[in-house]
Amino acid sequence: MADEPARASLIDGKAFSQTLVERVAAAAARLEATHGVKPGLAVVIVGEDPASQIYVRNKGETTQKAGMRSDTHRLPDTTTQEELLALIAALNADAGIHGILVQLPLPKHIDSAAVLDAIDPDKDVDGFHVVNVGRLAVGLPGMIPCTPLGSLMMLKDQLGDLSGLNAVIVGRSNIVGKPMAQLLLGESCTVTIAHSRTRDLPALCRTADILVAAVGRPEMIKGDWIKPGATVIDVGINRVPSKDPVKAAEGKTRVVGDVDFAEAVEVAGRITPVPGGVGPMTIACLLANTYTAACRSVGVTPDDLNS
Ligand SMILES: NC(=O)C1=CN([C@@H]2O[C@H](COP(=O)(O)OP(=O)(O)OC[C@H]3O[C@@H](n4cnc5c(N)ncnc54)[C@H](OP(=O)(O)O)[C@@H]3O)[C@@H](O)[C@H]2O)C=CC1
Ligand SMILES: Nc1nc(=O)c2c([nH]1)NC[C@@H]1CN(c3ccc(C(=O)N[C@@H](CCC(=O)O)C(=O)O)cc3)C=[N+]21
Structure with missing residues (x-):
């Protein structure tokens, strides 16, 4: 019918994300060629939540598609806060790792805020560290x-x-x-x-x-x-x-x-x-943030990924 309202058009996040991942891959390849740096992401997952496992697997696969290093650390849900903090300290110190993501939610016996705040803000590709929250609030460059x-x-x-x-x-x-x-x-x-x-x-x-x-x-x-x-x-x-x-x-x-x-x-x-x-789009932006972090680690201005 002529006067019936049109149905909404679909915003195709899958197609958009594929384009973004291709741009990140190309930019990461240029960074590696010019500066010998391959962007590296470390994902930490504590426990056995099946939905989280799927998300973590998708992230790992897409990261490798983009020509980046992807390490997944799967820890049992009996992991103590001290053990988790020790792993984060090691990843903070690892020059081959530019992005660290600790999958949320964490088991109840672990203090999530303390864990997030232990991540080096420059490697905080989730943008959850208070320093990055503050930077976003006042309009300074950080991790979004x-x-x-x-x-x-x-x-x-x-x-x-x-x-x-x-x-x-x-x-x-x-x-x-x-x-x-x-x-x-x-x-x-x-x-x-x-x-x-x-x-x-x-x-x-x-x-x-x-x-x-x-x-x-x-x-x-x-x-x-x-x-x-x-x-x-x-x-x-x-x-x-x-x-x-x-x-x-x-x-x-x-x-x-x-x-x-x-x-x-x-x-x-x-x-x-x-x-x-x-x-x-969330996964594509995680890779974009990891690329950005890798650029900043060697003092390079990241390429514009919007074009
Ligand atoms: N697509 C993606 O990449 C991602 C998807 N998600 C999904 O997004 C959703 C939200 O995640 P997250 O922000 O972590 O969720 P949280 O549970 O942390 O927050 C939910 C928010 O919704 C509010 N809320 C709950 N019930 C009602 C209600 N009846 N009416 C109005 N507001 C309500 C809560 O209010 P109050 O604060 O008052 O309790 C709270 O602020 C989930 O489905 C999650 O799986 C999350 C992250 C990434
Ligand atoms: N530190 C941390 N950072 C996060 O960003 C974070 C987290 N913890 N904990 C869990 C939530 C959830 N989340 C999703 C991301 C992508 C899909 C995704 O790719 N979804 C696909 C597939 C969905 C399916 O079919 O299962 C889609 O929507 O098309 C889903 C969920 C990130 N989160």
């Missing part, structure tokens, strides 16, 4: 958290100048919501951060030209929470039982976002799918 960085890249690619747009971020975690808000503020958006105590969340979401969902609740954000034509970034990665009851009974799962995609796609202007949206 991968998920917000990848989300911002997609937004700028889709919308160009973001200044003056109303951005609503649902979720205030240190790893997604807060750094996302800093980045969008830096782009001169009018930023609102919502969380579990927010009143009338649907009405607030309807004010958003840019809606970022980082909640961790499967399909919570409904179609009628979205302003027609808005751009929706769905950060959520939630495993839910398979739609097919037989498969569900066998324990099969599927991945959904924090946005009810089937409803949202009828209202939004543009939307990231899950999977295939923010997730692959």
